[in-house]
Every structure is written in C-alpha cells, then in structure tokens.
Amino acid sequence: GENVEQHPSTLSVQEGDSAVIKCTYSDSASNYFPWYKQELGKRPQLIIDIRSNVGEKKDQRIAVTLNKTAKHFSLHITETQPEDSAVYFCAASPVTGFQKLVFGTGTRLLVSP
C-alpha cells in the first residue's frame, strides 16, 4: 500500500523567514496530495491541496509543488508568522476507486517572533 514519509519532524524559523516541508510517497498511482494544519488541541484542517495534473499551486503565502517523477511534494510557507506555528501533515490518496488518505508523520513548525 501507499507509504508517505515527511521531513523534517520539527522545524524552527524566525518570523518572516520561509519554511519548507517535504514529503515522498511510494504509490505512483496516487494523484491527490493535500496538506493539513493542526493547531494544538484542535482538528486537522485542510489548507491546500494539489492534484497530479498540476505541478504547483499557490494560495497567498502558501504554495505546494509536486514532482510526480520523483514522487515527492513540498509545502512552502513564505513570510511566516507566529500563528503559522502548528503541526503540518501531508497526505496522498491512492487511486483505488475510493478515497483513502494516507498521512505523513507530521512536521511541528515553530515560528518565533
């Protein structure tokens, strides 16, 4: 089955810096890659997603890139702010006919003022 690896496990940056989180997946048939943000004690919330027919997608300070050949995708956050501090999860959805998200292990991002 699908396996998603995520790095780094923790990331500390200064406010205003950029942050990059990387994920790799194993199933070349996966075609949907969402990113979730989870604040302490709260639910994971979808922040951006990308499908395999697109190489990059941006939404304000957040962007996601996808390299299907290498089977990796990344989350880029620019001009980080303290409220960006959270755990970020990547996920991949194999093409099995039914939706099934396989999550990475998460990256704890800390943005210091």
Added chain:
Amino acid sequence: DAGVIQSPRHEVTEMGQEVTLRCKPISGHNSLFWYRQTMMRGLELLIYFNNNVPIDDSGMPEDRFSAKMPNASFSTLKIQPSEPRDSAVYFCASSLPDQRMAFFGQGTRLTVV
C-alpha cells in the same frame, strides 16, 4: 453546516470497560473515516466507509475494535474491552462523493486508566 460532529469530546474509562465513540458526518458526504492519533504513530486510518458500507478496515488494530455506520448520518467506533494503550485522540472525518478533501471532527480524547 456545523461540520463533522463527534461525541463525547473527552472520555475517561477504566481498563476493561466498553467505549463507544460517535460521529455525525457532514450532510451529503458519502465517505466517512475513523482515524486514531497518537504521538508515537501519528494519524492512522482505522476504517473507512463509502455509502455506509465498510470499504477498508485493515487499519483496525484488533478484534476489540469495531465500527458501524447504520445510516448516512451516524457512525460509531466501539472498543471492547478497552486497554490503556488505546488512549489516543480519535478523529472522524467525512468527504464528498468523488472528492478527496476530508473534513475532520473535533476529535474524542480517550483516556483508559
């Protein structure tokens, strides 16, 4: 829409007791997922339903765990008997037909003592 609703938010129980977690998906969503989150193992998919039918329960850890979805608006996850290692946050999520975006409930924090 109130989103995915889970109950209870917190549950403390003694080892050996039966625990039932409840979930109401977003109206119109036909896929429902149960996840377990722990520090050690991250977000694990336990089981998911499509149109009330269990599609993949390979993530259910043991026979002590069971899940049902008697109708499109309600699902339960039962643990019987519960053990301390079952302590975790259990999330329910739902998604639209032919979509991959999963919307999570607030979670149930289970503590088995």
